[in-house]
Amino acid sequence: MEQAVKTAKARLSSVANAIRLLTSFSGEENELGITTLANRLRLAKSTVHRLAATLTGAGFLEQNSDTGRYRLGVALFELGALVRRRMDVANEARPKLRELLEKTGETVQLGIVDHFSVLYVYEMESRRAIRMAAAVGGRAPLHCTAVGKVLLADQPRDYVREIMDRGLTAYTPKTITRREALVAMLDEVRLRGYAIDDEESESGLRGIAAPVRSHDGGVIAALGVAAPVQRMNKKLMQTCVPSVIGTAAAVSTRLGHLPSRSRADF
DSSP: OHHHHHHHHHHHHHHHHHHHHHTTOOSSOOOBOHHHHHHHHTOOHHHHHHHHHHHHHTTSEEEOTTTOOEEEOHHHHHHHHHHHHHHHHHHHHHHHHHHHHHHHOSEEEEEEEETTEEEEEEEEOOSSSSOOOOOTTOEEOTTTSHHHHHHHHTSOHHHHHHHHHTOOOOSSTTSOOOHHHHHHHHHHHHHHTOEEEESSSSTTEEEEEEEEEOTTSOEEEEEEEEEETTTOOHHHHHHHHHHHHHHHHHHHHHTTOOTTOOGGGO
8 A cells, every 4th residue: 555655646647747847948958968957947957858868759859860859749739729728718709608698688608528427617697596507617518408409419429339339328307318219310500500409408498509610610619508497488588599500600710710611621
């Protein structure tokens, strides 16, 4: 037990040192050698060399073949691009989501796929006393929320299959739990361009969502409206659909999407 604790602490220490090493670089010092890094981190050169080799293998560092010095790698740029894309979508969606909130009076949300769930990156809650609560950074299932269905409908077949293999949890009696039913529902979502959640993720809650597309036509986010069933009856839900689709299309346009284009055109 004691040895396991020591091993865990050693791993945490290595992670901390790797982070310290990566944050040693700056715009003024974009290439650093092992000696400089060892002095700055107050670590043995052999330790720094092992860390640098590991980070280079993962693409987080690159070594200049002429000088032997290290610089930040492409893997960090790719991760940064993912974060930037999330920020861009949220920033572009914010004014349109506010308009949708004012028009419907209900909570609006913007979500993306993260691992195997919906990650909400922006939300605005209804001002009404009884409302759908939401939080930035919150997560929700993909197979039964309106936002999740829209996102899942654009994922590769292997990804959808893995979602099904992980199990389609029943959150309410209305949740889709059969694989065939989920596949058919996703086909319908793709065909009509929006998804609904009719008390499938939570009893007493209904929602509508539509896709936000990038310049190449890919779905990079989904935005939607959610409200208690007492206010959002099925007739009102259908009247809200054009507003949700229109808002998603407006955000997509701000991100460079042209409806006439698709990913096949590029």
